[in-house]
Amino acid sequence: MAVLTKKFDVVVVGAGGSGLRAALQLSEAGLSVAVLSKVFPTRSHTVAAQGGIGASLGNMAEDNWHYHFYDTVKGSDWLGDQDAIEFMCREAPNVVYELEHFGMPFDRNPDGTIYQRPFGGHSANYGEKAVPRACAAADRTGHALLHTLYQRNVRANTQFFVEWMALDLIRDSEGDVLGVTALEMETGEVMNLQAKITLFATGGAGRIFAASTNAFINTGDGLGMAARAGIPLQDMEFWQFHPTGVAGAGVLITEGVRGEGGILRNANGERFMERYAPTLKDLAPRDFVSRSMDQEIKEGRGVGPNKDHVLLDVTHIGKETIMKRLPSIFEIAKKFANVDATKEPIPVVPTIHYQMGGIPTNIHGQVVVPHELGAGMSSGNKVVNGFYAVGECSCVSVHGANRLGTNSLLDLVVFGRAAGNHIVESIKSGARAHKELPKDAADKTLARLARLDGSTSGENAQDVADTIRATMQAHAAVFRTQETMDKGVVEIMKVAEQVANIHVKDKSKVFNTARIEALEVDNLIEAAKATMVSAAARHECRGAHTVYDYEKKPEDDPYMGRNDKEWLKHTLWYSEANRLDYKPVVLKPLTVDSVPLKPRTF
Numbered sequence: 001m002a003v004l005t006k007k008f009d010v011v012v013v014g015a016g017g018s019g020l021r022a023a024l025q026l027s028e029a030g031l032s033v034a035v036l037s038k039v040f041p042t043r044s045h046t047v048a049a050q051g052g053i054g055a056s057l058g059n060m061a062e063d064n065w066h067y068h069f070y071d072t073v074k075g076s077d078w079l080g081d082q083d084a085i086e087f088m089c090r091e092a093p094n095v096v097y098e099l100e101h102f103g104m105p106f107d108r109n110p111d112g113t114i115y116q117r118p119f120g121g122h123s124a125n126y127g128e129k130a131v132p133r134a135c136a137a138a139d140r141t142g143h144a145l146l147h148t149l150y151q152r153n154v155r156a157n158t159q160f161f162v163e164w165m166a167l168d169l170i171r172d173s174e175g176d177v178l179g180v181t182a183l184e185m186e187t188g189e190v191m192n193l194q195a196k197i198t199l200f201a202t203g204g205a206g207r208i209f210a211a212s213t214n215a216f217i218n219t220g221d222g223l224g225m226a227a228r229a230g231i232p233l234q235d236m237e238f239w240q241f242h243p244t245g246v247a248g249a250g251v252l253i254t255e256g257v258r259g260e261g262g263i264l265r266n267a268n269g270e271r272f273m274e275r276y277a278p279t280l281k282d283l284a285p286r287d288f289v290s291r292s293m294d295q296e297i298k299e300g301r302g303v304g305p306n307k308d309h310v311l312l313d314v315t316h317i318g319k320e321t322i323m324k325r326l327p328s329i330f331e332i333a334k335k336f337a338n339v340d341a342t343k344e345p346i347p348v349v350p351t352i353h354y355q356m357g358g359i360p361t362n363i364h365g366q367v368v369v370p371h372e373l374g375a376g377m378s379s380g381n382k383v384v385n386g387f388y389a390v391g392e393c394s395c396v397s398v399h400g401a402n403r404l405g406t407n408s409l410l411d412l413v414v415f416g417r418a419a420g421n422h423i424v425e426s427i428k429s430g431a432r433a434h435k436e437l438p439k440d441a442a443d444k445t446l447a448r449l450a451r452l453d454g455s456t457s458g459e460n461a462q463d464v465a466d467t468i469r470a471t472m473q474a475h476a477a478v479f480r481t482q483e484t485m486d487k488g489v490v491e492i493m494k495v496a497e498q499v500a501n502i503h504v505k506d507k508s509k510v511f512n513t514a515r516i517e518a519l520e521v522d523n524l525i526e527a528a529k530a531t532m533v534s535a536a537a538r539h540e541c542r543g544a545h546t547v548y549d550y551e552k553k554p555e556d557d558p559y560m561g562r563n564d565k566e567w568l569k570h571t572l573w574y575s576e577a578n579r580l581d582y583k584p585v586v587l588k589p590l591t592v593d594s595v596p597l598k599p600r601t602f
């Protein structure tokens with residue numbers, strides 16, 4: 001079957017904060033840019049971000065990028081690459097002021113500067129006390145950011161392909177990326193989108209878990225496409241559970257609530273975080289707070305008939321502050337937990353929220369793979385020509401084993417902008433030109449579609465997706481054991497066989513959402529396998545990856561089971577044969593700005 005081809009300078013897959021920030025840089029430089037999105041751009045998950053974007057503006061207390069750098073390295077449990085973290089923290093004030101000048105409606109202090117609130121793990125003077133660093137537009141920061149960037153892109157004539165789904169990467173025999181195959185949902189037809197450079201900004205895969213704060217579209221498509229094309233996924237064992245999802249509903253209650261003074265309490269009414277994190281208390285990093293909540297529940301101090309959640313109390317901060325700073329939270333508490341947050345505490349439980357891992361990149365957003373394939377540690381990074389990734393689908397890695405709240409919105413704009421600049425330079429200098437598409441460019445995609453279009457019996461796509469979610473929830477939760485993870489690997493491989501046997505009854509093409517969901521399951525399974533296999537292989541506790549078997553009491557081991565000697569390294573997982581490889585973490589030479597390895601207490 002002949003597949004039509006459209007040609008652009010750059011194809012950007014994803015219209016969330018990262019894709020739009022990159023696209024803006026490209027369109028303003030006069031390049032022809034196609035931005036694809038499964039949904040209307042302003043419905044991307046970025047719109048749901050509530051609490052804020054981190055930058056050491058120091059508007060409300062003394063702050064500087066060194067403190068931000070220190071917090072981010074420590075927050076990452078030393079798995080973040082320190083060159084990338086330094087770049088992000090130094091750029092942060094610039095990109096936030098730039099957003100302000102784009103017209104983003106931040107909340108204001110009485111003196112006109114941007115309002116900032118405290119957030120988990122953000123501190124002044126190297127961990128001494130919490131510092132307000134989260135620049136906020138009430139509890140709708142992502143909404144304000146995404147709409148601002150969308151409008152700037154409309155002004156810059158960015159070309160949007162709305163309700164288009166990218167299906168596979170096109171690579172040639174040299175491994176260069178030449179574009180994507182994509183499906184127009186309205187017609188159900190496939191097209192080649194050819195580009196000098198392809199940039200993935202497809203967001204996270206939070207939908208591989210059953211209880212998730214993520215949007216339904218967050219199915220890890222970029223991860224699936226990259227993995228199927230032979231590119232490894234980095235650090236996928238690290239998944240962030242946000243401490244405060246509404247119990248039973250999964251909807252997020254921003255950490256900004258605790259930033260505004262909210263307190264977590266157990267069944268006895270005790271502010272238990274004082275015991276676990278005497279300095280930062282309720283504002284310790286998310287992995288820390290989630291584990292402490294889980295511990296309270298396990299030890300019988302949970303709330304409710306099943307003692308399976310805890311309470312988030314904001315009643316003492318006053319109705320006026322709640323309505324001014326947290327209006328959406330008031331609404332969410334009412335709609336999803338049936339409580340009036342000004343009078344009663346909100347039932348909350350740790351809920352899957354964010355993937356720290358993703359497609360490996362350098363600080364220009366270029367996708368990188370190891371130089372030396374094979375056993376043991378790989379040395380260095382080799383750029384995949386024509387391929388970039390930014391935002392949650394990428395791993396640069398600034399979040400390491402645990403992301404600090406507000407550092408994702410920051411990551412989107414810092415690296416979206418940096419990738420945009422790098423792409424402009426490489427196209428304008430002539431370093432990247434169009435290459436001829438291989439004859440079989442669309443063959444793999446057409447084979448996937450032919451299987452679905454020709455199926456006569458098999459598994460229901462949604463049932464298989466639910467099985468993936470149940471498996472991940474059971475085998476890769478807040479607390480893990482070697483046994484549950486090993487079993488999880490076996491289970492997820494069984495589900496992978498079901499994925500290969502999915503059957504779609506409805507064979508129509510026009511807006512056939514069943515067909516689209518079936519194609520998404522091909523991506524969910526890659527993200528799930530990457531997570532399970534990488535997790536089972538990491539024999540230590542680090543950040544969000546806590547394994548009972550390796551956990552140690554602080555009095556026995558101040559590192560509490562983190563094993564820097566053997567595990568201070570990034571995981572790389574390849575879809576083919578579930579092969580694992582490792583590469584070193586970038587630490588800075590010991591200077592005033594480096595953060596030497598040490599135990600992680602708050």
Ligand SMILES: Cc1cc2nc3c(=O)[nH]c(=O)nc-3n(C[C@H](O)[C@H](O)[C@H](O)COP(=O)(O)OP(=O)(O)OC[C@H]3O[C@@H](n4cnc5c(N)ncnc54)[C@H](O)[C@@H]3O)c2cc1C
Binds near residue numbers: 036041142165391409
């Ligand atoms: C409820 C919630 C609250 C949050 N609050 C904060 C916060 O306060 N501060 C903070 O820093 N972080 C926050 N985060 C995290 C942060 O919002 C996300 O990590 C970030 O917005 C992801 O942005 P992105 O650009 O990578 O992708 P997204 O915004 O998820 O966008 C992905 C885009 O890719 C498109 N896409 C995906 N697959 C395909 C495909 N196959 N073909 C075509 N298009 C495709 C989608 O249509 C979409 O446009 C929050 C996250 C959640 C879920």
